[in-house]
Amino acid sequence: MNQYAALLRGINVGGKNLVKMVALKACFEDSGLKDVHTYIQSGNVLFSASASGQAKLTKQIEAALSKTFNYESRVVVRSLKQMKEIVTVAPNGFGSDLATYRYDVIFLKEPLTAAKAMQSVTTKEGVDQAFAGKGVLYFSRLISRAAQSRLARIITMPVYQSMTIRNWNTTTKLLSMMEAMSVTDA
Numbered sequence: 001m002n003q004y005a006a007l008l009r010g011i012n013v014g015g016k017n018l019v020k021m022v023a024l025k026a027c028f029e030d031s032g033l034k035d036v037h038t039y040i041q042s043g044n045v046l047f048s049a050s051a052s053g054q055a056k057l058t059k060q061i062e063a064a065l066s067k068t069f070n071y072e073s074r075v076v077v078r079s080l081k082q083m084k085e086i087v088t089v090a091p092n093g094f095g096s097d098l099a100t101y102r103y104d105v106i107f108l109k110e111p112l113t114a115a116k117a118m119q120s121v122t123t124k125e126g127v128d129q130a131f132a133g134k135g136v137l138y139f140s141r142l143i144s145r146a147a148q149s150r151l152a153r154i155i156t157m158p159v160y161q162s163m164t165i166r167n168w169n170t171t172t173k174l175l176s177m178m179e180a181m182s183v184t185d186a
Contacts (some may be wrong), residue, residue, distance in 0.1 A: 005045070006075050008024075009163075078174075094168070100142065100143060101140045106137040107135070112133065
């Protein structure tokens with residue numbers, strides 16, 4: 001069995017697409033996925049599945065969510081190996097100065113690439129920094145000038161439909177939870 005994280009877009013945000021975590025967990029289990037765990041209300045689901053391919057898993061999960069919760073679901077699925085890579089190859093110092101910066105990982109839904117996404121992401125000099133990674137963008141902004149950040153502009157762009165954002169703490173917590181799950185499965 002392989003470990004995966006499913007990062008759901010657009011649930012429990014602004015009173016839209018309200019989904020209780022118990023119901024979300026049941027939806028994944030009813031879809032045949034194993035060892036299902038949810039983390040916080042923003043749509044992070046960890047699970048195990050036999051090697052059937054991420055594209056197939058993504059379609060399976062999106063279909064189940066859309067049918068169960070009556071909304072057009074969009075999901076980004078990442079394997080344990082991919083999550084490790086996302087965290088370990090982050091730009092030098094990314095996530096290390098939490099008193100000064102807010103750090104986010106923008107997960108990209110295939111076929112969107114980091115190079116293509118970077119064409120749409122603008123930064124404010126002296127406030128924001130954006131870096132391309134494999135299947136992600138790393139975005140940081142100065143807390144003292146966060147109101148000037150251009151991160152919020154991303155949500156108004158068509159490309160945003162192929163993205164979901166998690167803060168650095170959530171990203172690293174998901175990885176540690178996945179690693180703990182893989183140890184108990186071994």
